[in-house]
Amino acid sequence: MVIQTTKQCACRWVLQHQHKLKQVARSCHLKVKEALGVDDIRDYDSEYSFKYTDLSTTLAEPSQLRMKPDVADLKFGHIFTDHMLKIFYHKALGGWQKPEIIPFENISLHPAAKVLHYAIELFEGMKAYRGVDGRIRVFRPDLNMQRMNLSAKGSGLPTFDGMELIKTINKLLTIDQEWVPHSEASSLYIRPTLIGIDGTLGVSQSESALLYTILCPVGAYFSGGNESVSLLADPSYTRAWPGGCGDRKMGSNYGPTIRVQKQATSQGKQQVLWLYGDDHQLTEVGTMNIFAFYVAENGKKVLATPPLNGLILPGVTRHSILQLAQEWNEFEVVERILTMQDVIKMQKENRLLELFGSGTACIVSPIHSVDYMGTEIPIPTMEHAKPVFRRILDRLTAIQYGHVEHPWAHIIDQE
Numbered sequence: 001m002v003i004q005t006t007k008q009c010a011c012r013w014v015l016q017h018q019h020k021l022k023q024v025a026r027s028c029h030l031k032v033k034e035a036l037g038v039d040d041i042r043d044y045d046s047e048y049s050f051k052y053t054d055l056s057t058t059l060a061e062p063s064q065l066r067m068k069p070d071v072a073d074l075k076f077g078h079i080f081t082d083h084m085l086k087i088f089y090h091k092a093l094g095g096w097q098k099p100e101i102i103p104f105e106n107i108s109l110h111p112a113a114k115v116l117h118y119a120i121e122l123f124e125g126m127k128a129y130r131g132v133d134g135r136i137r138v139f140r141p142d143l144n145m146q147r148m149n150l151s152a153k154g155s156g157l158p159t160f161d162g163m164e165l166i167k168t169i170n171k172l173l174t175i176d177q178e179w180v181p182h183s184e185a186s187s188l189y190i191r192p193t194l195i196g197i198d199g200t201l202g203v204s205q206s207e208s209a210l211l212y213t214i215l216c217p218v219g220a221y222f223s224g225g226n227e228s229v230s231l232l233a234d235p236s237y238t239r240a241w242p243g244g245c246g247d248r249k250m251g252s253n254y255g256p257t258i259r260v261q262k263q264a265t266s267q268g269k270q271q272v273l274w275l276y277g278d279d280h281q282l283t284e285v286g287t288m289n290i291f292a293f294y295v296a297e298n299g300k301k302v303l304a305t306p307p308l309n310g311l312i313l314p315g316v317t318r319h320s321i322l323q324l325a326q327e328w329n330e331f332e333v334v335e336r337i338l339t340m341q342d343v344i345k346m347q348k349e350n351r352l353l354e355l356f357g358s359g360t361a362c363i364v365s366p367i368h369s370v371d372y373m374g375t376e377i378p379i380p381t382m383e384h385a386k387p388v389f390r391r392i393l394d395r396l397t398a399i400q401y402g403h404v405e406h407p408w409a410h411i412i413d414q415e
């Protein structure tokens with residue numbers, strides 16, 4: 001028999017636990033890689049993040065309070081709440097300054113501010129929902145924070161501790177809680193934004209930045225609710241390319257899409273289906289990820305979306321849909337490249353069942369046709385009794401509006 005000394009025991013304990021810790025770290029790493037398509041799991045590298053506990057709050061005077069709109073005629077992003085959050089970063093002053101919640105106001109910038117010249121900016125989009133129990137829920141904000149830090153790294157902007165921003169935004173939501181609509185057809189859109197504000201014209205890392213967050217009550221993203229949309233798929237336009245930053249929510253990715261959206265509208269189509277490469281791969285639809293539900297050649301049903309290969313924005317909704325569908329375990333769930341030839345072949349053989357977009361603004365948006373090289377391809381998304389997109393929409397909204405308790409819905413403390 002081996003007699004163990006205390007020292008050996010301690011040693012073994014450390015070794016065993018080291019192994020466990022490594023496993024935990026590895027599984028955490030894999031989860032982030034899966035959700036956001038990145039290897040680098042370290043959220044932030046500023047040694048000093050701002051802290052929620054340093055927050056100062058100045059409430060609006062009663063005379064500054066705005067009228068709350070009628071939720072029935074809410075347009076996306078037209079009306080903002082009474083307060084906003086601002087956090088400055090100045091490298092020369094040691095980095096992040098103290099967070100402030102203040103009455104909603106214009107911001108004042110140096111005319112040379114980098115954001116105004118080189119679009120040194122990034123944003124996030126998430127939502128707060130009024131649950132059936134009256135409590136306010138935010139959907140998976142941790143994933144938005146990780147993505148925001150990835151975008152910051154891609155733009156030479158400072159990173160921060162995402163948990164601290166979540167706590168600070170929750171406080172803003174608590175202050176403006178009456179702005180979270182009492183309606184399941186609407187929600188409060190949260191727009192965290194980070195801009196480079198140095199008053200110098202060099203294309204370089206920002207030494208001064210402003211992180212702010214504004215809130216706006218929103219109704220249905222597309223006027224007319226969750227109707228299906230028609231798409232223009234024109235391979236002469238490209239949204240993202242390998243080695244670029246199409247997989248980051250950087251403002252510079254969006255401005256150039258307006259002329260293409262205009263082209264689609266002038267042809268009577270509602271959204272752009274972004275293609276990439278000589279084989280015309282489907283990448284995204286408008287500012288949404290894309291999903292196809294089809295019957296494979298072997299007769300099995302498959303839900304597919306393009307892989308996070310650098311061309312795809314790692315959507316929180318996209319990731320949640322993949323997770324839900326995997327849990328249901330009723331059809332195959334794959335991340336694969338889909339080309340226009342695949343779509344045409346499946347449609348001809350009556351195997352293409354549904355096409356839909358996914359994103360925070362609309363959750364899911366069914367597609368009924370694609371105009372490609374002068375041909376209109378009808379997609380039977382709306383022609384099924386129980387479409388998958390509807391099931392996904394119902395499940396996600398049940399989680400968001402608190403019909404079911406679910407760890408993805410973060411309930412905020414409204415005290």
Ligand SMILES: *Cc1c(COP(=O)(O)O)cnc(C)c1O
Nearest residue numbers: 287288289313315316317359360
């Ligand atoms: C924001 C966005 C999405 C959707 O991401 P969610 O996190 O699901 O809202 C998809 N594509 C683009 C280009 C986007 O900007």
